[in-house]
Amino acid sequence: MIRVLIAEDQEIVRRGLKTLLAIKPDLQIVGEADNGQRAIQLIESLQAEFLPPDVVLMDIRMPVMDGVEATRLICEKFPGMKILILTTFDDAKYVAEALRFGAKGYLLKDTPTEELAEAIRSIHKGYTQFGPGIVEKMIANVAVLETDKQQLPPGMTELTPREREILLMIAKGASNREIAQAIFLSEGTVRNHISNILARLNLRDRTQAAIVANSCLSWLENSESIMGLE
Known part of the structure; x- marks a missing residue:
């Protein structure tokens, strides 16, 4: 059994x-x-x-x-x-x-x-x-991600898929409440993820995070489409 x-x-x-x-x-x-x-x-x-x-x-x-x-x-x-x-x-x-x-x-x-x-x-x-389906989806996008990866800020590739998702929403101007509602988490959990993002990227605040995220927006969007494998 x-x-x-x-x-x-x-x-x-x-x-x-x-x-x-x-x-x-x-x-x-x-x-x-x-x-x-x-x-x-x-x-x-x-x-x-x-x-x-x-x-x-x-x-x-x-x-x-x-x-x-x-x-x-x-x-x-x-x-x-x-x-x-x-x-x-x-x-x-x-x-x-x-x-x-x-x-x-x-x-x-x-x-x-x-x-x-x-x-x-x-x-x-x-x-x-x-x-x-999903493995094929990943393979089709790996080359793009690997090409972009070399120009990323330190710590960016260490972000988890969830952290990348949140960082991408920060780049697009979403508030903590909007992020929490979009991905079905509490605002407290979202704040914890953002604290982890700031620590991994060695950033001071959310504004810096938004600036950095926009500087590598293409990579973040591509990483959303595969499987977070780098």
């Missing part, structure tokens, strides 16, 4: 996945979480009972803690646990970061149930699993 935990913020999607997968005789749904932080809490509780999940189905875009950060923490704390990312084509830049942190593959959210079940089995056995 393969024990599965589902981390997905949209209840209708989460319930649907649970219903469809629970009928598989070799799969057992052991927990549901609506954000990455809650997923980690559930895993810790299950681990304490010596019944941890074998595979975590992880959404990328979630409030409180997104799937990228949750993947990083889970892979650090529970290195034997397998994570399968559930994503959309537009989430390509985040998928790469999750894979770098230890996720074993990804599938698009519209993957048929039978294929999803088979992917869970494959991940559990130690194989990787890659859905269509």
